[in-house]
Amino acid sequence: MQGFLLGLANGTTCLTFCAPVLVPYLLGEGKGVRKNLLTLLLFLIGRLGGYMLFGLAAWATGSLLLGATAGQGVLLGLVYVGLAALLLVTALRRRAPVTGACALQTGTGALQRARRWPGAVPVGMGLLAGLKVCPPLLLAFAGAASSNSLWGSLTLFLTFFLGTSIYFLPISFLGAFRRVAPLRTIGQFSAAIVALYYLYAGVLLVVGGLQ
Amino acid sequence: MTTSARALSGPPRLGVWKGLLLWLPIALISALTPLQVLQSGEVGLFGLAALIAWAVFNTFFALIFITGKTHRFRAVLFILVAVALPLEFVPYMIETYGSMMLTEATMLSSGASFCPLTMPMILIPALFKRVVIFPGELLPSAAHGAFSVMFIVWVGSSLALGRGWCSWGCFYGGWDELFSRIRVRKRPLLRRIDRRWIYLPFAVLLAIVLLSALTYGPVYCEWLCPFKIVTEFQAPSSALAIFQIATFVSLFIGLVVVLPLLSRRRVQCGLFCPFGAMQSLLNKINIFEVRIDTEKCSKCQRCLRSCPTFSLDESSLESGKPLLTCTKCAACIDACPQGAIAYHIKGTRIGVRPNVARGLYLYPAMILMSFIGAGIFTSGLYRVLKLVATGSMI
Numbered sequence: 087m088q089g090f091l092l093g094l095a096n097g098t099t100c101l102t103f104c105a106p107v108l109v110p111y112l113l114g115e116g117k118g119v120r121k122n123l124l125t126l127l128l129f130l131i132g133r134l135g136g137y138m139l140f141g142l143a144a145w146a147t148g149s150l151l152l153g154a155t156a157g158q159g160v161l162l163g164l165v166y167v168g169l170a171a172l173l174l175v176t177a178l179r180r181r182a183p184v185t186g187a188c189a190l191q192t193g194t195g196a197l198q199r200a201r202r203w204p205g206a207v208p209v210g211m212g213l214l215a216g217l218k219v220c221p222p223l224l225l226a227f228a229g230a231a232s233s234n235s236l237w238g239s240l241t242l243f244l245t246f247f248l249g250t251s252i253y254f255l256p257i258s259f260l261g262a263f264r265r266v267a268p269l270r271t272i273g274q275f276s277a278a279i280v281a282l283y284y285l286y287a288g289v290l291l292v293v294g295g296l297q
Numbered sequence: 298m299t300t301s302a303r304a305l306s307g308p309p310r311l312g313v314w315k316g317l318l319l320w321l322p323i324a325l326i327s328a329l330t331p332l333q334v335l336q337s338g339e340v341g342l343f344g345l346a347a348l349i350a351w352a353v354f355n356t357f358f359a360l361i362f363i364t365g366k367t368h369r370f371r372a373v374l375f376i377l378v379a380v381a382l383p384l385e386f387v388p389y390m391i392e393t394y395g396s397m398m399l400t401e402a403t404m405l406s407s408g409a410s411f412c413p414l415t416m417p418m419i420l421i422p423a424l425f426k427r428v429v430i431f432p433g434e435l436l437p438s439a440a441h442g443a444f445s446v447m448f449i450v451w452v453g454s455s456l457a458l459g460r461g462w463c464s465w466g467c468f469y470g471g472w473d474e475l476f477s478r479i480r481v482r483k484r485p486l487l488r489r490i491d492r493r494w495i496y497l498p499f500a501v502l503l504a505i506v507l508l509s510a511l512t513y514g515p516v517y518c519e520w521l522c523p524f525k526i527v528t529e530f531q532a533p534s535s536a537l538a539i540f541q542i543a544t545f546v547s548l549f550i551g552l553v554v555v556l557p558l559l560s561r562r563r564v565q566c567g568l569f570c571p572f573g574a575m576q577s578l579l580n581k582i583n584i585f586e587v588r589i590d591t592e593k594c595s596k597c598q599r600c601l602r603s604c605p606t607f608s609l610d611e612s613s614l615e616s617g618k619p620l621l622t623c624t625k626c627a628a629c630i631d632a633c634p635q636g637a638i639a640y641h642i643k644g645t646r647i648g649v650r651p652n653v654a655r656g657l658y659l660y661p662a663m664i665l666m667s668f669i670g671a672g673i674f675t676s677g678l679y680r681v682l683k684l685v686a687t688g689s690m691i
Contacts, residue, residue: 098425102507102510102511103511105507105510105511106504106507106508106511109503109507110500110503110504110507113503268496268499271493271496271500272496272499272500272503273500273503274500275496275497275499275500275501276500276501276503276504276507278500279500279501279504280504280507280508283504283508283516283520290537
């Protein structure tokens with residue numbers, strides 16, 4: 087219950103941390119409300135994975151991570167770079183010109199893989215977003231670190247996740263505007279801008295951490 | 298003049314007497330500023346600057362009414378305002394802070410002047426977190442542009458003009474206008490620009506709103522504003538600040554100088570400015586618009602070539618409507634040889650009494666320009682007069 091209330095109380099902050107990734111992505115995909123809900127679910131599953139990883143780390147290391155500033159900076163920087171890469175995939179991905187096998191043959195590397203496994207990008211984004219250190223997550227982290235058991239730590243993170251997830255649901259209604267064709271272009275452009283921001287912030291954190 | 302000859306003469310001309318009569322209320326309203334200055338005892342250089350500003354602005358306002366040409370004269374005033382801004386602002390910065398480069402401490406102590414371009418970034422944190430994330434002043438004082446004043450001016454002008462702000466109220470857009478009107482070659486070098494770029498301002502708007510809510514900082518001012526180099530910026534005390542300044546310089550040279558020179562369009566205003574994108578959305582609630590009389594239109598496409606903000610395309614000629622991004626600058630109205638384009642009040646019939654709609658639109662537009670623009674021009678001119686008289690602008 088403590089984790090759920092914590093999530094509920096801080097959900098808007100979590101939303102502002104995840105919205106720069108999620109909103110351009112959903113707009114760039116240009117899907118309807120139902121498909122957006124599915125994408126959101128994949129994002130949230132990824133985010134849950136991120137929280138669980140964080141919860142495990144909290145349980146395993148106690149307060150060790152909070153003290154290891156340089157290592158934490160590098161890790162966070164890498165998370166940012168990862169998010170930037172996924173957003174760039176969204177920005178550069180073009181609408182498949184034809185359906186079927188031919189559509190899969192266009193594009194190379196990451197873009198092609200993203201097309202083959204469309205769920206990989208939202209899950210990956212969710213995972214990285216879950217690993218991003220935001221103030222509410224640090225609160226949950228502090229609570230989990232003080233827990234004596236693995237189960238207690240994981241439960242706190244799970245309930246925290248549920249509490250914050252409620253605030254994400256309205257984002258899927260962006261799909262109601264999918265007939266406004268320019269929104270897809272706007273989503274892709276903004277994904278590129280946010281990606282540049284995360285790339286810059288990530289590189290700064292990694293370089294700062296390594297020094 | 299025969300009917301057909303009149304039809305090919307462009308926007309309708311009112312004639313001298315009718316034009317002067319329509320101009321008179323604007324002349325009287327805008328005279329309030331120089332009168333206020335003179336009443337306060339400022340009969341020196343500042344009073345002289347205020348009188349000259351009033352005379353210059355009103356000469357052009359009168360010409361707009363008399364000749365029927367709006368864009369031609371509006372653009373001159375718009376450019377004058379933009380050029381006057383750094384003439385006034387930079388000496389003010391040097392007077393107050395010793396430099397146009399602000400230290401981080403000054404920024405954090407609310408020393409920065411409030412800029413309307415920050416409006417989209419501050420609205421969400423202000424609404425949901427009740428925090429104004431710009432380190433500016435809330436109430437007017439000695440500093441320029443307090444938040445409260447700018448907010449009131451923005452709400453009022455948005456209701457009255459929609460995106461007309463971008464052609465009548467903005468004190469940066471004139472730079473774009475200036476470089477887009479310099480003729481280096483007979484034909485622009487950059488003629489075809491992918492239409493998708495017109496959505497970039499909306500993407501910049503979305504990105505900066507989301508990132509500003511995330512970082513609690515004005516992301517656009519910190520990273521993307523091309524006009525920082527003609528106003529104020531953070532001192533280059535760190536590698537980060539140097540990188541930021543390099544970004545501002547690059548954006549100014551690219552978007553405000555080079556691309557407008559090559560394309561003869563206001564590239565920064567039309568393809569980048571997030572404030573313009575927000576004003577475009579406000580066009581929806583504004584009663585004034587520009588409309589094309591499709592029956593009169595000969596599809597010569599002069600309007601398409603003359604639109605400085607990429608707000609007209611072939612579909613506009615079919616539908617009779619410019620795109621949402623129209624800044625109501627009247628370039629297309631002036632350019633149309635058929636007189637088929639005119640200001641229009643939503644809900645009224647197209648082509649019926651276009652001069653009434655034009656007059657009703659021009660009044661608030663000119664009042665906005667005479668208070669914001671002429672105010673800036675007065676201060677800029679005062680600095681120049683001071684330089685001539687005393688050898689220093691400070």
